[in-house]
Amino acid sequence: MRTTLSRGRLTTDIVLAGVFALVSLPLALLGNFFDLLALAGFAGALAVRRLSPGWSLGIAWLAALVQMGTLRELQLYDVAVLGVLYTTAAHGEPIVKWLGLVSAGVGSVVATLYLGLLKPALGQSEFLFAPDNAVALTLWLGVTFIAAISVLVLSWTAGLLVRAVRDSREIGRREEVALRERELAEYRYVVEQERNRIARDMHDVVAHSLAVVIAQADGARFAARTRPETAVEALGTIAGVARGALGDVRMLLAELRHAETDTPQPVLDDLEELLAQLRGAGLEVELVERGPRVELGTGHQIAVYRIVQEALTNALRHGDADRPVDVVLAWDQAGVVATITNHVRPGAEPVGARGARHGIPGMRERAQLTGGQLTIETDEGWFRVIARIPAQQGSTR
Structure with a gap:
């Protein structure tokens, strides 16, 4: 041969x-x-x-x-x-x-x-x-x-x-x-996951900020003639939110240019600032925490923050702004269950029926990446997001 x-x-x-x-x-x-x-x-x-x-x-x-x-x-x-x-x-x-x-x-x-x-x-x-x-x-x-x-x-x-x-x-x-x-395949997988994360973060930042800006702009337009001081306050809120969004977008673009980044990510302690922004946009939000907090890894805290942010952004855009949005963080030894419930405007189409490209799928993916799960409950008059995020033993907050 x-x-x-x-x-x-x-x-x-x-x-x-x-x-x-x-x-x-x-x-x-x-x-x-x-x-x-x-x-x-x-x-x-x-x-x-x-x-x-x-x-x-x-x-x-x-x-x-x-x-x-x-x-x-x-x-x-x-x-x-x-x-x-x-x-x-x-x-x-x-x-x-x-x-x-x-x-x-x-x-x-x-x-x-x-x-x-x-x-x-x-x-x-x-x-x-x-x-x-x-x-x-x-x-x-x-x-x-x-x-x-x-x-x-x-x-x-x-x-x-x-x-x-x-x-x-x-x-x-x-x-x-x-x-x-194998190392190249793992690298490509990590890069793809990082790109998906950045895409989710970009959507969360832009969607949330634009929702606040639109709500404040609408309020300022109607109040400009009768209540100028309210319009000025709304314009200040718009400027602040826009500057914050610009900084977040620049941070995300920097992450695209560099393999590693030391830029801070939002965690649970940043929820109050998020709620303050939404309250300033005219959305009444009530936050309730039940039970003592347990240890969550940084990635798990980011997931909770982003899910709450996306759910509240949807409530601001599509919910009934005259009724409060309830945010409940129920803690136990297994982790935390974040429940966000908002009322839907009469005649409005449910959020899940609009086939959002990044919103609900992004929230669900964030929950799954932490080992948890996300469910959506809807009925006439209200919309509820339930995210179960498990505790991560041995992690640091």
Whole structure:
């Protein structure tokens, strides 16, 4: 089976095979045509050893059979067998890898029998020991076999070690790539969550501030002729709210430009300032807290503040301004339940029916991100937002 190999590596293998052939050629020329044929076979096996380790192993076996079939002596070109076995273990497919190990074992047996028995028996070489000295002959064959299999298996084992190191590095590289991809995915998720939070904050700030500005502007317009002092007071409130909204928007834009920010976020202690703004806009708000406060994390406090702010903004825009809005914070060991109830103007369409893009979905998402939940209750004449925000143990306020 062929493997993917760059043109540069293939060229390198061919050049090295050519150099090996040139080095081995002088000794091969001392032999005959079959030595040159075997040399060409071994050089070809080296040339394609990484392009196709299976074909390389087959060509090497063919060259070895030509050499043994013509009863040629060992030559320098036989060293090519070591490179071929190394390549089968380092670059071959699993079946080629194990065929290389089998070839090392079978080749050791064949080489031992060829050099120790076949050539002497055919008169191509003399016996080192007397044929009837079975003990000495057996010992010689054993030493020859051990030497042959040690060299062949050692070259195959070296290729296997290189393969293991390469595979280990590849696994490490893949793990590093996977880790980077996971970190990138986590970063993108955090960025998306931060953008969603900023979008919610932008909506809450702009919607609340514009609602107050509109209510004050309407009041100032009607009071301008009969009660100028009231109109002046309303204009002052509009200016203050607009400045505050401008500062909040600038803060949110700064958050978009910087990964981290030390700008303060609203917490529960800022609720009174929020209610004062709404009361100044003409909305009567009654805040009631039941039970002792429990520990809430900063993120949970922001969620409570923003939910109350959005609910009161909706009440200012769509509710009955002549009737009070009730804000109840019921505390227990599990956390806090914020309930905001307002009366709806006669004939007004319920807030939930208008399909708000950010209002109610934003409140619900804020509650869910803290592990809590938000429910909406409506009936003829009133609208209620109920947010359950759990306590966060071990957090700081």
